[in-house]
Amino acid sequence: MKYLDEYRDPRVAKALLEKIHGSAGRIDREIRIMEICGSHTVSIFRAGIKSLLPENVRLVSGPGCPVCVTAMSDMDRMIALASPPDGTDTLVATFGDMIRVPGTKTSLEAEMASGADVRIATSPLDAVMWARKHFEKSVVFLGVGFETTSPTIAATVLKARKSGLKNLFVYPAFKLLPPALVALLETPDIAIDGFLCPGHVSVMLGADAYRPVAARYEKPCVIAGFEPIDILLGISNICDQLAENKHEVANAYGRAVSNGGNVKAMGILDQVFEPVDAPWRGLGTIPASGLGFREEFAAYDAIRRFGLDSVEAGSEPKGCACGEVLRGLMDPPRCPLFGKACTPDSPVGSCMVSSEGSCAAWYKYSS
Amino acid sequence: MCIAVPGKVTVIDEELNVATVEVGGTTKHASADLVPDIQVGDYVLVHAGFIINKLDEDDALETLKLFEEYMGVNLTEDRGK
Ligand code: SF4
Numbered sequence: 001m002k003y004l005d006e007y008r009d010p011r012v013a014k015a016l017l018e019k020i021h022g023s024a025g026r027i028d029r030e031i032r033i034m035e036i037c038g039s040h041t042v043s044i045f046r047a048g049i050k051s052l053l054p055e056n057v058r059l060v061s062g063p064g065c066p067v068c069v070t071a072m073s074d075m076d077r078m079i080a081l082a083s084p085p086d087g088t089d090t091l092v093a094t095f096g097d098m099i100r101v102p103g104t105k106t107s108l109e110a111e112m113a114s115g116a117d118v119r120i121a122t123s124p125l126d127a128v129m130w131a132r133k134h135f136e137k138s139v140v141f142l143g144v145g146f147e148t149t150s151p152t153i154a155a156t157v158l159k160a161r162k163s164g165l166k167n168l169f170v171y172p173a174f175k176l177l178p179p180a181l182v183a184l185l186e187t188p189d190i191a192i193d194g195f196l197c198p199g200h201v202s203v204m205l206g207a208d209a210y211r212p213v214a215a216r217y218e219k220p221c222v223i224a225g226f227e228p229i230d231i232l233l234g235i236s237n238i239c240d241q242l243a244e245n246k247h248e249v250a251n252a253y254g255r256a257v258s259n260g261g262n263v264k265a266m267g268i269l270d271q272v273f274e275p276v277d278a279p280w281r282g283l284g285t286i287p288a289s290g291l292g293f294r295e296e297f298a299a300y301d302a303i304r305r306f307g308l309d310s311v312e313a314g315s316e317p318k319g320c321a322c323g324e325v326l327r328g329l330m331d332p333p334r335c336p337l338f339g340k341a342c343t344p345d346s347p348v349g350s351c352m353v354s355s356e357g358s359c360a361a362w363y364k365y366s367s
Numbered sequence: 368m369c370i371a372v373p374g375k376v377t378v379i380d381e382e383l384n385v386a387t388v389e390v391g392g393t394t395k396h397a398s399a400d401l402v403p404d405i406q407v408g409d410y411v412l413v414h415a416g417f418i419i420n421k422l423d424e425d426d427a428l429e430t431l432k433l434f435e436e437y438m439g440v441n442l443t444e445d446r447g448k
Contacts, residue, residue: 006431039370066369095415123416125398148369152417155400200371203412203420226370255427256412262420265401 007227016232017052023239024054031057032191033238034184034328036177037198038065038356039226045365047228049235057239060328061361063180063283064198066145067097067354068326071279072104073313074173075350079103080311081140081171081302082116088306091117091134093127094142097354100347104314124156131160131168140302143170143291147204150174150291151265154272157300169302172291175278177201178209179289183280185217190327194220194238196231199253206261210249218247225253272297281316281350282323320349325358332362339363371414373422376407388413 006012024031035041041061044050050059063069082092092108099108099118112118117137121127127141143153153170160168177198184190197210202223210221220241224234233252241248251257269291278290293301303309316323319337324330332338332351342348344360351357374390384399388411397413399405402420410422 037369064369125416146369148371148414148419151401152398152415152419155398155417159400198369200369200412200414200419203371254429255422255424256420262401264403265419268401 007225007229009229012229013232016229016236019236020057020232020239021054023236023243024057026243027056027239029056031193031239031242032060032328033057033194033196033235034060034062034192035196035231036062036064036181037196037201038068038354038358039200040064040196040198040224040231041358041361042356043226043228043231045361047231049228049231053235057235059196059235060192060331061325061358062184062195062328063280063326064146064177064201065351065354065356065358066149066175067095067101068322068350068357069175069180069280069282070098070101070144070173070350071281072316073279073311074171075101075103076105076314077303077308077311078142078171078173079106079108079111080308081142081306082108082111082118084306086306089117089137091119091130091137091139092142093119093121093124093130093139095122095144096120097356098142098144100353101350102317102347102353124153125159127168128156128159128163128165131165132163135167138167138169138305140169140171140306143172143174146175146177146198146201147266147269148198148200150273151204151262151269154269155265157272157297158268160300161297169300169305170293171302171308172273172293173278174273174291175280176275176289176291177205178213179286180280180283181210181213182217183283183286183289184327185213185219187283187327190329192219192328193242194222194247196234196238197221197223199223199225199230199256202251202253202257202261204262204265207249207251207257207259209261214247214249220247220250222250223253223257225256280326282326317348322349322351322359325351332359333366335359369414371412371419374411374413376405376409376411376418379405379407386411386418388418 273291276292
C-alpha cells in the first residue's frame with residue numbers, strides 16, 4: 001500500500017519521541033492523555049509506546065470499544081433474541097466479539113451451544129444474504145458500534161427496504177462519540193488533559209465535530225491514525241499544545257479524515273436513525289448518545305418487533321470494575337478479578353472479552 | 368471494531384454499486400453506497416463490507432513532507448527502495 005510503510009519508519013518514531021520528551025519536559029506535572037478508541041489501545045500496547053514516553057506522560061484508555069460499553073440491559077435483550085419468548089424462529093447475526101460477552105444469566109455463545117442460530121458476520125450485508133436465503137426465519141442484526149459502523153447498518157436497512165425484505169431486523173444499540181466525551185468531562189474526579197481521537201470514527205464525523213468540546217472544556221483533541229507513528233504524532237501534538245497552553249482540534253490523520261467528515265454516510269445514518277438517550281456500561285444513561293429508528297423505519301426495529309422492552313434489566317457482574325476502567329479511573333490490573341477470576345478465556349466483564357477491550361489488551365501485552 | 372483497512376479499487380460493479388478492493392494481497396468486495404464517485408484506482412478505507420472513505424494521496428504526501436521538514440529525515444526520496 002502506498003504511503004503506509006513510511007508511517008512505520010523507526011527514524012521518524014525516534015525523532016517524534018524526542019519531540020515528545022522535549023515538550024513534556026516543559027510541563028512540570030503529570031499529563032493524562034485519554035485514547036478513546038479501543039483500536040488505539042491495542043496499537044499502543046503492540047508497539048510498546050507506553051514504555052517509551054516520558055515519565056510524566058500517562059496514556060489512559062477510554063470508553064471507545066463498542067462491545068465494552070454495551071450495557072447489561074442491552075446485552076440481556078440481545079441474548080433474549082436468540083430464543084424469543086413468542087417462539088419466533090430467529091437467526092441472530094453479529095460481529096464476532098459480541099457472542100462471548102456474558103449477560104446476566106447466559107451469553108450468545110451459550111445459547112448457540114444449546115441450539116440457537118447465532119452467526120458471526122463480517123459485514124451487516126451478510127444479514128441481507130441470510131434473510132434472502134432463510135425466508136422461514138427472522139434475521140436480526142445486532143447493531144453495535146460507533147459512527148464508523150452505524151452508517152453501514154443504516155445503508156443495509158435501506159438496501160433491505162429497496163429489495164422488499166420483510167424478515168430483516170436490527171437491534172439498535174449504537175453509540176455516539178461526542179456526547180460520551182462531554183459526559184466524561186462532566187464526571188467529577190476525571191483528570192484528562194487531552195484526547196487522542198479515534199481515526200475511523202472521525203472519518204465519518206469529521207474534525208469539526210470535536211471543536212465545541214475542545215473549546216468548551218479547554219482540552220486539546222487530536223485525531224490520529226493507527227500506525228505507531230500516527231499515534232506518536234498525535235501524542236506529540238497534544239504535548240505541544242499543553243506546553244503552549246492551547247486547546248485546539250488537530251488532525252494528524254489528514255490522509256483519511258476531513259473537517260466535514262463523510263457527509264453522504266452521515267446523511268444516510270440520519271435518514272434511518274435519530275438520536276435517543278442510551279445506557280452505557282460504566283457511564284450510565286447519557287442523553288442523546290445512542291440511535292433509535294425513525295418512525296418511518298420502525299418496521300425494522302427488533303426492539304418493537306419482539307417486545308424486548310419487557311426483558312428484565314440485569315445487573316453488572318459482581319466485582320467487575322469495567323465501569324471504572326471505561327472512565328479511565330482505574331487501570332485493569334487494579335481490578336481484584338484481573339488475571340484471576342477474569343481472563344480472556346473465562347471473562348467476567350466485557351472489557352476482557354473484546355479484543356479491543358482495555359482489560360484484554362493489558363492481559364495480553366503486560367505480563 | 369471500528370478499524371478500517373486500506374486498499375485499492377480494481378473493479379466496480381456499477382449495477383450493484385459494489386467495488387472489488389485489493390487489500391494487502393487479497394481481494395474484498397465492498398459496497399460503494401457510503402461514498403460518492405468511487406473510481407478504479409482509488410485508494411480507499413474498507414470497514415465492515417463498506418468503503419467508508421477515499422484516502423487522499425496528496426494529503427498523505429504532505430504529511431510525510433511535514434515529517435521531513437519537522438524532523439530532518441528523508442522519507443519521500445527513499446520511496447520505492
Ligand atoms: S478484569 Fe475483568 S472483572 Fe475486572 S474490570 Fe476487567 S473485565 Fe471487569
